[in-house]
Amino acid sequence: MGEGVEWALHSCLNLAWAEPGEAVTATRLAAFFDLPAAYLNKQLQALARAGIVTSTSGPRGGFRLARSPREITLLDVVTAIEGPQDAFRCRQILRRAPTGSETVDYRKACLVSQAMRRAELAWRRELAEQTLADIMAAVESRSPRTPERTRANL
Amino acid sequence: MGEGVEWALHSCLNLAWAEPGEAVTATRLAAFFDLPAAYLNKQLQALARAGIVTSTSGPRGGFRLARSPREITLLDVVTAIEGPQDAFRCRQILRRAPTGSETVDYRKACLVSQAMRRAELAWRRELAEQTLADIMAAVESRSPRTPERTRANL
DNA sequence: GTCATACTACTCGGATAAGAACTGTCCGAGTGGGGTAGG
DNA sequence: CCTACCCCACTCGGACAGTTCTTATCCGAGTAGTATGAC
Numbered sequence: 001m002g003e004g005v006e007w008a009l010h011s012c013l014n015l016a017w018a019e020p021g022e023a024v025t026a027t028r029l030a031a032f033f034d035l036p037a038a039y040l041n042k043q044l045q046a047l048a049r050a051g052i053v054t055s056t057s058g059p060r061g062g063f064r065l066a067r068s069p070r071e072i073t074l075l076d077v078v079t080a081i082e083g084p085q086d087a088f089r090c091r092q093i094l095r096r097a098p099t100g101s102e103t104v105d106y107r108k109a110c111l112v113s114q115a116m117r118r119a120e121l122a123w124r125r126e127l128a129e130q131t132l133a134d135i136m137a138a139v140e141s142r143s144p145r146t147p148e149r150t151r152a153n154l
Numbered sequence: 155m156g157e158g159v160e161w162a163l164h165s166c167l168n169l170a171w172a173e174p175g176e177a178v179t180a181t182r183l184a185a186f187f188d189l190p191a192a193y194l195n196k197q198l199q200a201l202a203r204a205g206i207v208t209s210t211s212g213p214r215g216g217f218r219l220a221r222s223p224r225e226i227t228l229l230d231v232v233t234a235i236e237g238p239q240d241a242f243r244c245r246q247i248l249r250r251a252p253t254g255s256e257t258v259d260y261r262k263a264c265l266v267s268q269a270m271r272r273a274e275l276a277w278r279r280e281l282a283e284q285t286l287a288d289i290m291a292a293v294e295s296r297s298p299r300t301p302e303r304t305r306a307n308l
Numbered sequence: 309g310t311c312a313t314a315c316t317a318c319t320c321g322g323a324t325a326a327g328a329a330c331t332g333t334c335c336g337a338g339t340g341g342g343g344t345a346g347g
Numbered sequence: 348c349c350t351a352c353c354c355c356a357c358t359c360g361g362a363c364a365g366t367t368c369t370t371a372t373c374c375g376a377g378t379a380g381t382a383t384g385a386c
Contacts, residue, residue: 001241001242001243002329002330002331003245003330003331004330004331005242006242006244006245006247006266007247009266010247010248010266013266023358025357025358025359026358026359027358032251032252033247033248033250033251034250034251035247036331036332036333038332038333038334039331039332039333041358041359041360042331042332042360042361044359045359045360045361048359048360055358055359055360056339056358056359057337057338057339057340057357057358057359057360058338058339058340058341058356058357058358058359059339059340059341059356059357059358060339060340060341060357060358061339061340061357061358061359062358062359063359074269074270074273087155087241088155088159088160089155090160091157091160093160093161093164093187093189094164094187096187096188097186097187097188097307098186098303098307099300099303099304099307111289111292111293111296112160112163112164112167112289115228115280115281115284115289116159116228116281118280119228119277119278119280119281120277122276122277122279122280123273123274123276123277124273125276126269126272126273126276127269127270127273130269135265135266135269138265139265142265146253149252149253150253153251153252153253156368156369156370157369157370158369158370177319179318179319179320180319180320181319190370190371190372192371192372192373193370193371193372195319195320195321196321196322196370196371198320199320199321199322202320202321209319209320209321210319210320210378211318211319211320211321211376211377211378211379212317212318212319212320212377212378212379212380213317213318213319213378213379213380214318214319214378214379214380215318215319215320215378215379216319216320217320
């Protein structure tokens, strides 16, 4: 799994803690975590394409969350960065086997594929059940100063 | 996730269906699925290093399962090929943040990391709960001729 | 006929390239604000 | 003083290299069986 997922998740949290009306530039987000700004910008573009954040060009521009943190799941962010395809994708190896058939879709028929798919669904479910708001609440419960400190250092 | 995982899983099934005393060479397994033999051999080596299969050199050599299919989980095979490290590994991005500390292990403290870890644990649990024997039983239930047909075509 | 020996064919095992994906960088298109000149 | 226009700095967006990981290939070490020749 790519490193950009971690960047995107933390950036989304910072965007959620930022001033509501204010857009945050990729440069400021990158400076916060000491990351390469241009590459972080690339990840944020992926979030924008997925409709998780909105982008504004020009002065006073930047990124902001497209909707409430309660409406953004961790799965949304991961999918936006990593892409929608499964980690395990069945190449239908059985199709070329002597016991196989050319007309069967082994992505659904193959029991190995089914088992791997079931595991990935469990993974997706866990990620889909947690929203950015959940993480924010947990962080603020542990460190109540986080929102203001984040705003101050952005 | 690498393609070798699929190869390894299906190869293990074929090894399980093969004649008990007989070793199967990488070449024969590769021919069965029409795969590059040398590269499949590499994956089988990984399985051997993980103790899932045993290898024998020379004529009449090859690979065979190191233990009963009931004692081999899908997670064992996946871990042998992909390695033991998690797909999402926390780079401790918070350490360099203004609000962060150098002395904290954010791989455990960061709530984002925890959430991702929880999801991966769910994924691992699903894979650990299914053994090769389970898959074999399900396949044989659907196509009872599979064991003999596999032996005949190996 | 039997045994020891050398040979050959076969298989794994690791070292070695080719390709793809991820990571990182750069410059251009568009935008909004501020300065400036005219009314 | 107010307004309209122009210029400029700023930001995103996509196109362009560097690096790491996956995929693929090749050749050597070791082994078991076999043929051969001596006893």
